[in-house]
Amino acid sequence: MRKMLAALGFGLALSVGGAAHAQTDNPAARSTAREIFAHIVAMDTSINGLQTPAMAQFLAQRFRAGGFAPEDVTIVPVENTAALVVRYRGDGTGGRPILLLGHMDVVTAVRSDWERDPFTLVEENGFFFGRGASDNKAGIALLTTTFLQLRAEGFTPTRDLILVFSGDEETTTLSTRTLLRDHRQLLGDAEFALNSDGGGGDLRESDGAPSAYYIQTAEKTFATFTLTARNPGGHSSAPRPDNAIFDLTEAITRLRAYAFPVMWNETTLASFRAGATAAPAPLAAALRRFAERPSAQRGEALQAQAPTMAGQLRTTCVPTRLAAGHADNALPQSAVATVNCRIFPGVAVNEVQAQLQRLAGAQVEVTLRSDLPATDASPLRPDILEAIATAVHARHPGVPLIPMMAPYYTDGMFYRAAGIPTYGVGEIFMKNSDAFAHGLNERVPVEAFYNGLDHWRLLIGALAGPR
């Protein structure tokens, strides 16, 4: 999904001027983008609607009609969904391929709950409404249009550009895992990936001016554990000294009191440095001090200022479910808590499991329930950051670029885990208060949508255009 940093309370204020909008003002590009957008929003690609394979077919047909060779347009069926991979061949002078990522599926939308039909693209009050409008069908429509436009103009990139549209990012992520496991040849020996489903720009709430652009360079690892206490049980009129519920709640109490170590990487420091310029004074000072010379002590001071910073500073684990006992008048034979962890980049899942087991004690068994890979932050490469700056500043001069770590995950995690550095560089600038990804009345500003044509064209030009 799109960037989500509201919890940090960062909102940078900078004035910006106008910019030349080459594609934004190109009627052919606009109408192609809008037509594709409308067509794919109308397809219910949620886990219930099952229209993702049909969407892949529709897009594949457009690419073939636009001059892409049939062997460069591949649909990979995966159970009841599909992925689409499109290779734009370069002349190879610019190095290894770049992947451009997006996902075709959407979160389920119940028609009766919405003010407008979620599966009809509606333009109203300066917004495009529809399920997937922001997450992630704008990205798909704009990347597709950019590829078609560049091909029609006879552009030859200096390196292969490979679009990879997955089919189940919001649910099982099986299509991405299958691509990386069984179809690596389709992805070439990609050097890095740009993900349309991460990052993006903020518009200031007061006047809608662009205020910051976030590059998602890291994602926390998601891991779910169960803590289980078992006991022979018995009649509740005859309590025993050991009791599954007491054992489990004591373990949970120790978890509550425990804080995983303060950690940081270059993304942490860059995002804190940027955040310090806009945060209220005491928090700004704590952010700046940490970014200048990070330490556990300075991390604690920062978290004391802003408790929600914990997610940016350390691994976090919280209980999310609880189940115990089988009768009102029986001693519990088991007590089970579900604990969900968001693990700091670079930390192995089994290290976290070992720590949970130490906290839980011998009476409680800790088991891992999820199977998602641990990932490290992607390096802040100057060439990539410069290309992103080119694309963003052409439209919004002077807007600060801020690397950030997402506390949740996207398909990008699997690419990072596979050794492909991944950068969330979504094209949309919008207000946080207008972001309704996953929710009701999802929308994207019309102007931001068309501006996205320039975003991708400029990014591709900077990274794979003639010198």
Ligand SMILES: [Zn+2]
């Ligand atoms: Zn998404």
